[in-house]
Amino acid sequence: xxxxxxxxxxxxxxxxxxxxxxxxxxxxxxxxxxxxxxxxxxxxxxxxxxxxxxxxxxxxxxxxxxxxxxxxxxxxxxxxxxxxxxxxxxxxxxxxxxxxxxxxxxxxxxxxxxxxxxxxxxxxxxxxxxxxxxxxxxxxxxxxxxxxxxxxxxxxx
Numbered sequence: 001x002x003x004x005x006x007x008x009x010x011x012x013x014x015x016x017x018x019x020x021x022x023x024x025x026x027x028x029x030x031x032x033x034x035x036x037x038x039x040x041x042x043x044x045x046x047x048x049x050x051x052x053x054x055x056x057x058x059x060x061x062x063x064x065x066x067x068x069x070x071x072x073x074x075x076x077x078x079x080x081x082x083x084x085x086x087x088x089x090x091x092x093x094x095x096x097x098x099x100x101x102x103x104x105x106x107x108x109x110x111x112x113x114x115x116x117x118x119x120x121x122x123x124x125x126x127x128x129x130x131x132x133x134x135x136x137x138x139x140x141x142x143x144x145x146x147x148x149x150x151x152x153x154x155x156x157x
Contacts (some may be wrong), residue, residue: 005132009140013147016120017154019088024111026091027156032058035149038142040064049082056080056093071098080107089114103133123147 015022015153025031029048037043049059059077071077076109080095085108091112097104106129113124125143 002050007132008126008128008135008141009130009136010127011125011140011143012075012145013123013125013151014120015123015151015154017157019114019116019121021157022023022114022150022154023088023091023122025150027085031153035145037149038145039149040067042051046077050085052082052085054082058084067102070101070104083109095145097131101133104131104133123150147154 010151020134024080025035028052029045032048033043033045036058037060041060043061044059044061045057045061047055049055057077057079059071059075061067061075061153065074066086067074069075077098078095079098080093082091082093084090084092091110094107095110097109100107108130109128111124111128113126115122125147127139127143130139
């Protein structure tokens with residue numbers, strides 16, 4: 001097993017659906033807007049070109065005015081690109097926050113891997129290279145919420 005650095009998070013989620021049903025939700029902008037967002041935030045997909053080398057730009061906005069954003073007062077916007085797409089197996093993207101704060105800058109690698117398990121799919125989400133001032137606990141909690149939403153979306157479809 002790969003050793004994780006202190007600036008990484010790793011979350012798994014079992015989904016009661018085959019990989020062929022899970023994977024499309026990883027590469028569809030409409031599905032991304034529904035699941036790839038922590039509870040308490042809304043997602044807006046500005047750009048989403050699901051091909052290797054294709055660009056991504058997404059904003060996550062806090063629903064409550066107390067949420068502190070990384071890009072603006074209440075919004076986290078990130079941009080990036082798809083590095084690898086293996087249908088029904090893996091999505092790798094590299095993202096970076098749009099921010100003036102140097103402690104929140106830097107490319108993060110997000111890898112989502114799908115494997116067959118117990119009549120469904122195990123989804124493993126790994127975020128590596130998180131900026132030094134980003135809370136790994138908050139990142140892990142957000143990823144856990146997002147993958148739970150992915151399960152609800154795919155299992156309900």
